[in-house]
Amino acid sequence: xSNENWFYKKSSIKKLWIGTYVVLALTVxxxxxxxxxxxxxxxxxxxxxxxxxxxxxxxxxxxxxxxGFLIKRQDDYYDDE
Amino acid sequence: xxxxxxxxxxxxxxxxxxxxxxxxxxxxxxxILIMPLVALGFIWTLSFGNHLSFEYLGHELGLLKVDAxxxxxxxxxxxxxxxxxxxxxxxxxxxxxxxAFCYAGGAMSVVLAADLITLxxxxxxxxIASTLLIWSSRTTSSQKAGMRYVIIHLLGGVILMAGxxxxxxxxxxxxxxxxxxxxxxxxxxxxxxxxxxxAPPLTAWLADAYxxxxxxxxxxxxxxxxxxxxxxxLRGFPGTEILIxxxxxxxxxxxxxxxxxxxxxxxxxxxxINQVGFMITGIGIGTDxxxxxxxxxxxxxxxxxxxxxxxxxxxxxxxxxxxxxxxGGLIHTMPVTAICGIIGALAISSFPLTSGxxxxxxxxxxxxxxxxxxxxxxxxxxxxGVFLHAGIKFPWFVFFQKDSGLRxxxxxxxxxxxxxxxxxxxIFLGVFPNVLYTMLPYTINYVPYxxxxxxxxxQLLLFSGLAFFIMLPLMKRxxxxxxxxxWFYRVAGIRLFDVLMKMIVALSGxxxxxxxxxxxxxxxxxxxxxxxxxxxxxTLVLLIFTSCLIYLLF
Numbered sequence: 006x007s008n009e010n011w012f013y014k015k016s017s018i019k020k021l022w023i024g025t026y027v028v029l030a031l032t033v034x035x036x037x038x039x040x041x042x043x044x045x046x047x048x049x050x051x052x053x054x055x056x057x058x059x060x061x062x063x064x065x066x067x068x069x070x071x072x073g074f075l076i077k078r079q080d081d082y083y084d085d086e
Numbered sequence: 087x088x089x090x091x092x093x094x095x096x097x098x099x100x101x102x103x104x105x106x107x108x109x110x111x112x113x114x115x116x117x118i119l120i121m122p123l124v125a126l127g128f129i130w131t132l133s134f135g136n137h138l139s140f141e142y143l144g145h146e147l148g149l150l151k152v153d154a155x156x157x158x159x160x161x162x163x164x165x166x167x168x169x170x171x172x173x174x175x176x177x178x179x180x181x182x183x184x185x186a187f188c189y190a191g192g193a194m195s196v197v198l199a200a201d202l203i204t205l206x207x208x209x210x211x212x213x214i215a216s217t218l219l220i221w222s223s224r225t226t227s228s229q230k231a232g233m234r235y236v237i238i239h240l241l242g243g244v245i246l247m248a249g250x251x252x253x254x255x256x257x258x259x260x261x262x263x264x265x266x267x268x269x270x271x272x273x274x275x276x277x278x279x280x281x282x283x284x285a286p287p288l289t290a291w292l293a294d295a296y297x298x299x300x301x302x303x304x305x306x307x308x309x310x311x312x313x314x315x316x317x318x319x320l321r322g323f324p325g326t327e328i329l330i331x332x333x334x335x336x337x338x339x340x341x342x343x344x345x346x347x348x349x350x351x352x353x354x355x356x357x358x359i360n361q362v363g364f365m366i367t368g369i370g371i372g373t374d375x376x377x378x379x380x381x382x383x384x385x386x387x388x389x390x391x392x393x394x395x396x397x398x399x400x401x402x403x404x405x406x407x408x409x410x411x412x413x414g415g416l417i418h419t420m421p422v423t424a425i426c427g428i429i430g431a432l433a434i435s436s437f438p439l440t441s442g443x444x445x446x447x448x449x450x451x452x453x454x455x456x457x458x459x460x461x462x463x464x465x466x467x468x469x470x471g472v473f474l475h476a477g478i479k480f481p482w483f484v485f486f487q488k489d490s491g492l493r494x495x496x497x498x499x500x501x502x503x504x505x506x507x508x509x510x511x512x513i514f515l516g517v518f519p520n521v522l523y524t525m526l527p528y529t530i531n532y533v534p535y536x537x538x539x540x541x542x543x544x545q546l547l548l549f550s551g552l553a554f555f556i557m558l559p560l561m562k563r564x565x566x567x568x569x570x571x572x573w574f575y576r577v578a579g580i581r582l583f584d585v586l587m588k589m590i591v592a593l594s595g596x597x598x599x600x601x602x603x604x605x606x607x608x609x610x611x612x613x614x615x616x617x618x619x620x621x622x623x624x625t626l627v628l629l630i631f632t633s634c635l636i637y638l639l640f
Contacts, residue, residue, distance in 0.1 A: 013489075029552060032545045039537040044454045045462065054466070054545035061467035062474050062553035065338075069345040070560055076569040077346065080409075083567075083576055 029055075093132060094150050095125035095160055096195030096208070099167065103187025103215075107180045115175045118183055122168035125194070129160040136200055145260050148200025154527040155381060159197045159317050161525065162385045163190055165511070166309045166392050173396050173504030174302035177403070182222035186306040189215035193310035197317055201260040202250045205318070209246065209282075213239040216311055223300035234572065235295035238281070238288055246278025265322050276323055283315035283366060284359045285332050289339060290572035292359060297351035297408070301399035304351060308358055308395055309388045316365045316384050325372025330461060333370055336363030337468040344475035345561065346568045349408050350398050350484055354391070357434065357476040361387045364468070367461065368449040374528035375455060379448030382522055386441035386515060390433035393508040394480065397427030400501055401484055404494035410563040414487035422496045424485040426505035433512040435477030435547055436469060441512045443543065444519035444534045451532065469543075470550035477547075478554045483563065586629065593636070 033052045043049040092098075102121040109117060129152065138150035167190045171183070178186075192212035199205040213236065220232035252271035254260055265272040284292045296307045323329065340360025344353045361383070368380035400423045401416060402408055417424040429440070436442035446469065453462040496502055515522050519534055554561075 025552070025555075029548055032541060032548055035541045036545075039541060041538045041542070042536075044457075045459050047459075047463075052545065054542040055549045057466060058470035058546035059549040059553050062470050062550045063557060065341055065467075065471050065474065066345060066553065066557045066560055069342045072342060073346050073566075073568070077564070077566040078569060080348065080565050080567045082569075 093128045094138065094195070094198070095128050095164065096191045096193075096198060098125050098128070099187045099191030099194060100211075101191075103184045103189075103191060106184040106187060110180075114180065114183070118171035118175055118187070119168065121187070122164045122171065122190075126161060126164035126168075129157055129164070139200070142203070145201070145203065147204050147260075149195070149204055150198050151200035152198065154525065155317070155320065156197045158381055158385060158525045158527070159313070160194055162388045163194055163197070163309065163313075166190075166306070166388055169392065169504050169507050170302065170305045170309075170396075172507070173305060173399075173501050175500055176498065177501070178300065178302050179222060182219060182300060182303055185215050185218035185222055186303070189219055189306060189310055193314045196314050200262060202253065202262050203260055205262055206243075206247060206250055209314075210243050212311060212314065213243060216307060219303050219306060220295055220299045223298065223303055225298065228298040228300075231295040231298040234575070235291050238291045242278050242281035242288075245274055245281065249274025249276075249278055262318075262321065264324065267323075267326055276319075276326070279315050279318050279322065280332065281315075282311050283319065283362055284312055284336065285366070286335055286339065287571050289336070289359060290570035293343065293347075293352050293355040293570070294572055296355045296358075297349060301403040302396075304355075305392050305395045305399060308354075308391045312358060312362045313384050313388055316362060316369070316380065319366065319369050320377060320380055324369055324377055327370060329366050329370030330458075331370075333363045333365070333367030334461065334464050334468075336360065336366060337464070338471070339363070341468065341471040341475045343568055343570070344479065346566075348410050348563050348566060350410055350413065350480060351395070351402070351408055353410075353476065353480055354394055354398060357472070358391060360468070360472060360475070361391065361434070364446060364449055364465070367465065368452065371449070371452045371456060371458070371461070373452050373456060375448055375530055375532065376452035378523075378526045378528050378530055378532075379445060379450075379452055382445035382448060382526055383442075385522060385525075386433065386445040386512075389508055389511050389515075390430045390441060393426060393430035393505060393512060394434065394476070396501070396505045396508065397423050397430060398480070398484070400497040400505070401494070403497055403501070405492050407492070409565070410483035410487075411565060412490060413484045413492070414490040415485070416490070416492065416494065417485040419493050420485070420496050422502050423505065424481070426502075426509045427485065428481050429509040429512055431477045431481050433516070435473040436543065437477075437516075437547060438535070438540045438543060439513065439516045441515035441522075443516055444522065447534050447539065447543070448532055466546060470546050470553075473547045473550045474554050478551055479561075482554075582629075 033055050036052060041049075047053065099121060102117055106114065106117060132150070132152045134153050136148045136151045139146055139148040141147075167187070170186065174183075189212055192208045192215055195208035196205055196212065199208060217232050217236040217239070220228050220235060249271050252269070253265070253275060256269060256271055265275060267273070281288055292312070296304050299307055319329065336359050340356045340358070340363060344356035344360070347353045347356060365380040365383050365387070368376040368383065401413065401420070404420065405413070407413055433440035433442045436446045450462065450465045450469070453465055523532070
């Protein structure tokens with residue numbers, strides 16, 4: 006059961022985060038060493054896919070959140086049909 | 087002719103489905119495991135061309151037309167029937183398996199149809215068999231959802247039939263080939279096809295009905311209806327520009343609704359629409375690369391979506407729970423289910439070394455080749471969004487998140503075997519993409535694994551993952567559903583029904599007694615627990631009746 010707890014310990018969560026940041030940084034740094042073949046101008050910007058992926062995801066989550074205020078209902082909404 | 091009709095994969099499965107209720111135990115298991123493999127064998131022994139045709143009312147019907155595209159689809163359909171059968175061979179009831187086999191056979195027969203009449207007949211068989219498949223889970227909610235589902239699909243069938251009739255009248259030909267977008271007939275046919283693909287505005291049927299099927303039923307449901315629609319669009323409407331817009335809409339609709347959703351199977355249902363959106367966009371772009379991409383993506387998608395649904399189905403089977411708010415932390419007691427689910431999640435997100443990577447990138451590449459920047463930007467954002475809404479969200483909330491207190495074991499061995507088989511296929515196709523590429527309709531030279539492509543894809547996905555965990559507080563699951571277009575026929579329809587009833591009474595001056603009779607009829611219909619569907623139907627009838635009445639009176 007010690008394995009189970011590892012995931013939920015504060016210290017291991019911190020380690021996971023550090024590991025994540027290292028991997029994220031590596032994927033961006035890798036760009037320097039390989040030859041990208043940008044087709045569109047915007048693609049040639051440094052780390053384009055990294056920040057584009059991040060920002061569009063933030064935008065989608067926020068959009069969903071706002072839309073949620075309008076269209077979310079209790080999940081028994083249709084139950085009395 | 088006789089020999090050829092025996093070699094028809096679709097007929098074989100329909101026949102197996104019809105006879106299935108007569109068998110039990112080991113015999114039943116043998117039939118459901120062997121028949122899909124026989125169907126697979128048939129399609130690979132048949133040469134390209136039309137193998138089975140006959141005259142009917144002065145038209146030549148073609149029932150068994152084999153080419154690269156149809157062979158690709160039959161192959162993946164047969165694999166899915168086999169794996170789905172293995173997954174539930176001991177657990178599913180015979181009604182469900184019989185319905186699933188007729189449904190799969192119908193889908194195969196649509197794919198092999200050379201003419202519009204044959205196509206239409208099997209299109210409707212699919213609609214009926216899939217409804218029976220939903221109903222075979224035998225719950226009140228599946229009964230209601232199945233009724234809504236079948237009404238929408240019969241409506242789609244009517245639209246399709248109107249289009250086909252007009253097309254035959256105009257051109258005199260029933261051959262199923264590429265349509266010219268210059269007549270109402272073609273537009274009707276396109277609408278009929280698109281309805282089954284889950285296109286707007288009638289998108290809601292999919293996430294409404296599929297999750298109400300049994301734990302195994304949804305594995306079959308996810309494979310056939312939408313992908314048959316993709317197939318006929320690929321055949322009939324390649325390069326039709328409006329499909330790009332429809333596809334992009336579906337992609338983002340799927341992401342946004344899945345982000346709002348709490349039910350794990352509905353999350354996966356919305357992501358079907360999202361993935362079909364990618365295929366439809368590819369069909370809209372219409373180049374060889376794009377069409378290959380759409381066909382390849384249909385293949386890989388069927389496999390990883392079935393895998394995800396088998397994983398979700400195992401959780402449902404072992405715990406009886408579907409909501410993210412009730413689940414969490416299951417990786418410790420269900421490791422096989424969790425790992426297979428994660429492999430499916432990586433594949434749907436197009437991670438390098440998985441099947442999604444080698445198929446979806448062809449669609450993206452085609453937008454680059456055609457220099458359509460806005461489509462490319464949308465597809466890239468959507469690729470990141472897929473990881474967000476399905477790739478992380480599903481495994482995270484089900485297998486990690488928090489300790490839900492549930493301690494279910496992994497499911498029985500046959501269910502595990504089904505998952506492991508498809509997890510293997512997802513990785514195999516990702517590592518050896520040429521196996522898939524050689525089956526595609528067009529010869530193109532595409533290399534998915536370049537350093538640039540791999541690195542940029544990893545950037546896109548991993549930073550999307552970062553966004554997920556940073557925004558996690560905003561995504562706290564709530565006990566909610568999201569309103570969709572189905573509100574119009576589930577709520578507004580009933581209200582309109584009341585108003586119309588009153589109008590009719592006022593306008594026609596009908597006696598009070600007559601009115602009461604109708605009301606008691608309506609309430610009796612209500613006792614059938616088909617309330618909203620009956621109301622929808624009655625509303626349509628009353629709308630027409632009222633319009634006639636108003637027209638006559640004034």
